[in-house]
Amino acid sequence: MAEYLLVRPVRLSLETVAARSGLHPELVRRFAALSLLECTTDADGRLWFTPSTVAILARIQRLRSGLSLNYAAIGLVLDLLDRIDVLEAQVRSQRRWT
Amino acid sequence: MATDFYDALGVARTASADEIQRAYRKLAREYHPDVNADPGAETRFKEISEAYQVLSDPDQRKKYDRFGADFRRVPDDFDERAHVGGGGRVRYAQGRRQGAQGFGGGFEGVDIGGVDIEDLLGGFFRGRGGPVAGADQEAELELTVDEAYRGGRRHLTLAGAAERGYDVTIPPGVLDGQRIRLAGQGGTGSGNAAPGDLYLIVRVKPHPRYRLSGRDIHVDLPVSPWEAVLGATVPVTTPGGEVKVRVTPGSSTGRRLRLRGEGMPNPKGNPGDLYAEVRVMVPKKPSKRERELFEELAAVSDFDPRSS
Numbered sequence: 001m002a003e004y005l006l007v008r009p010v011r012l013s014l015e016t017v018a019a020r021s022g023l024h025p026e027l028v029r030r031f032a033a034l035s036l037l038e039c040t041t042d043a044d045g046r047l048w049f050t051p052s053t054v055a056i057l058a059r060i061q062r063l064r065s066g067l068s069l070n071y072a073a074i075g076l077v078l079d080l081l082d083r084i085d086v087l088e089a090q091v092r093s094q095r096r097w098t
Numbered sequence: 099m100a101t102d103f104y105d106a107l108g109v110a111r112t113a114s115a116d117e118i119q120r121a122y123r124k125l126a127r128e129y130h131p132d133v134n135a136d137p138g139a140e141t142r143f144k145e146i147s148e149a150y151q152v153l154s155d156p157d158q159r160k161k162y163d164r165f166g167a168d169f170r171r172v173p174d175d176f177d178e179r180a181h182v183g184g185g186g187r188v189r190y191a192q193g194r195r196q197g198a199q200g201f202g203g204g205f206e207g208v209d210i211g212g213v214d215i216e217d218l219l220g221g222f223f224r225g226r227g228g229p230v231a232g233a234d235q236e237a238e239l240e241l242t243v244d245e246a247y248r249g250g251r252r253h254l255t256l257a258g259a260a261e262r263g264y265d266v267t268i269p270p271g272v273l274d275g276q277r278i279r280l281a282g283q284g285g286t287g288s289g290n291a292a293p294g295d296l297y298l299i300v301r302v303k304p305h306p307r308y309r310l311s312g313r314d315i316h317v318d319l320p321v322s323p324w325e326a327v328l329g330a331t332v333p334v335t336t337p338g339g340e341v342k343v344r345v346t347p348g349s350s351t352g353r354r355l356r357l358r359g360e361g362m363p364n365p366k367g368n369p370g371d372l373y374a375e376v377r378v379m380v381p382k383k384p385s386k387r388e389r390e391l392f393e394e395l396a397a398v399s400d401f402d403p404r405s406s
Contacts, residue, residue, distance in 0.1 A: 021231075022229050022230075022289075022291070054231070055231065055234075058230045058231035058232075058233075058287075058291070059132050059233065061230045062130070062131065062132055062230060062233060063130070063132055065230075066126065066130050066131075066132075066143065066147070067126055067127065067130055077132075077133075081132065081133070092274075092275030092299070093275060
């Protein structure tokens with residue numbers, strides 16, 4: 001018989017994300033509202049984030065300070081960088097003949 | 099930050115403000131550490147940002163044109179002071195406080211000594227919110243088929259802010275395109291934030307004999323006509339060492355012999371297979387005797403390879 005392990009879902013609260021990235025929780029909430037961060041809302045209305053959110057927040061700040069992008073542009077850049085990651089991974093996996 | 103600011107932006111010293119802005123925007127988009135994962139990009143980005151910060155400000159640009167790399171150490175009211183001091187002589191940086199007495203009133207209360215460039219530049223990656231973690235970086239790691247097969251330690255150096263050297267342990271059986279993660283070796287974080295990761299992307303160099311297809315290795319197996327007809331046991335060199343292959347009698351060119359498990363090792367499962375493909379080779383300059391025997395064979399044999 002197969003065994004199933006109980007796994008706690010890996011998700012971070014708004015406060016944890018804010019603390020780990022050194023940002024004010026309200027700014028994180030605003031990024032979520034601007035759809036720069038993926039999040040889920042539970043029955044109590046609390047926001048939950050994936051662990052990669054901390055790295056995305058760092059990227060948002062680097063893009064904002066380094067290229068003076070506004071948040072709409074940052075959203076677009078984040079989406080495009082994700083798409084490039086997927087495409088590059090595809091290219092890599094197809095290049096298996098050496 | 100030894101580079102000349104105009105060189106950093108690739109513009110002439112006579113460039114207009116528009117030209118400087120255009121050059122900066124273009125380079126910033128190219129070298130931003132989130133867009134360019136090259137380990138050298140971050141340093142380059144900081145360099146162009148610093149250059150632009152100075153050259154986009156007319157006052158700072160004037161000072162830079164006049165004093166060069168040390169322009170930050172020159173007080174704002176240099177000209178007035180040079181006048182007051184009489185000699186046009188300026189002392190700045192270390193020991194300035196003590197030295198000030200000798201110059202009459204002109205130097206008091208000005209504190210510009212020992213400006214730390216990092217103080218001025220740290221803000222580039224800091225944004226509004228305090229420490230920001232570093233970006234991930236990527237570099238290529240070129241391996242021969244044998245190196246990829248065996249794995250092992252490898253020293254590599256990356257050019258960057260400071261040249262960095264790593265001793266990387268390569269697991270046996272890495273494939274072209276696989277990524278090896280060096281945690282915490284990517285872009286620097288600002289403040290006390292964590293650095294990004296460095297990913298080494300494996301590139302397996304083309305090999306004159308081995309062709310890789312996933313974990314399978316293909317290799318040509320040259321045999322003589324009589325070995326192909328009569329069958330033989332022939333040695334074949336593989337990345338794992340020499341193995342003996344039994345060529346069954348009547349093997350024509352193209353016949354593939356599979357050596358199970360002799361392909362690339364797999365740390366997480368079954369290794370690949372090795373395929374040795376028979377290639378019948380003939381002597382380019384047969385001896386007199388060989389020629390006679392082949393002529394005899396030609397006369398006796400009714401084998402026609404084009405009949406079917």
